Amino acid sequence: MYLFLVLIAIGTTHALDIVSRDEWGARPPTNVVPQSNPVPYVVIHHSVEPEVCYTKEDCIQAMQTMQDMHQIDNGWADIGYSFAVGGDGNAYEGRGWSAEGAHAPGYNSRSIGICVIGNWMEAVPSEKQLQTVHELIEYGVELGMISGSYGLIGHREATETLCPGDLLFEEITTWPHFVQV
Numbered sequence: 152m153y154l155f156l157v158l159i160a161i162g163t164t165h166a167l168d169i170v171s172r173d174e175w176g177a178r179p180p181t182n183v184v185p186q187s188n189p190v191p192y193v194v195i196h197h198s199v200e201p202e203v204c205y206t207k208e209d210c211i212q213a214m215q216t217m218q219d220m221h222q223i224d225n226g227w228a229d230i231g232y233s234f235a236v237g238g239d240g241n242a243y244e245g246r247g248w249s250a251e252g253a254h255a256p257g258y259n260s261r262s263i264g265i266c267v268i269g270n271w272m273e274a275v276p277s278e279k280q281l282q283t284v285h286e287l288i289e290y291g292v293e294l295g296m297i298s299g300s301y302g303l304i305g306h307r308e309a310t311e312t313l314c315p316g317d318l319l320f321e322e323i324t325t326w327p328h329f330v331q332v
């Protein structure tokens with residue numbers, strides 16, 4: 152019986168905590184375009200601004216700033232990313248798994264866009280922050296939201312941009328699902 156319960160616990164619990172939109176005080180999107188799951192791609196980004204945050208309080212502030220930039224300044228429906236990951240080791244819900252994003256032309260309707268909060272041109276994210284990115288992707292695969300055979304790309308592969316920064320891009324080229332497109 153004990154073993155049975157342990158097995159259930161392993162099957163149903165996950166270490167990853169995703170901070171919900173409610174929790175970070177997101178405004179509702181002005182429009183939602185559904186995307187179908189599982190998606191075949193994961194696109195990695197950096198934020199440049201806001202800079203890396205190390206506490207939940209600061210990362211919540213960063214999420215609000217990004218939503219303001221995207222929704223108010225750019226006039227988009229919502230924060231552009233599907234999720235963001237802070238230097239505090241938390242994952243933050245953006246548009247989520249099943250809404251079309253606004254982060255990488257050609258991939259918005261068939262990917263999960265993850266912003267690794269910070270500027271990764273001359274620095275690399277901490278192990279803690281990178282670990283959460285890995286866990287978030289694995290969780291998406293477990294949920295059936297991301298294809299088990301997904302391709303991982305950096306934003307710069309989709310369009311002319313320095314995103315996700317030279318050093319983070321170099322890092323993700325070593326990840327197992329990285330693809331050159």
Ligand SMILES: [Zn+2]
Nearest residue numbers: 196197306314
């Ligand atoms: Zn980007």
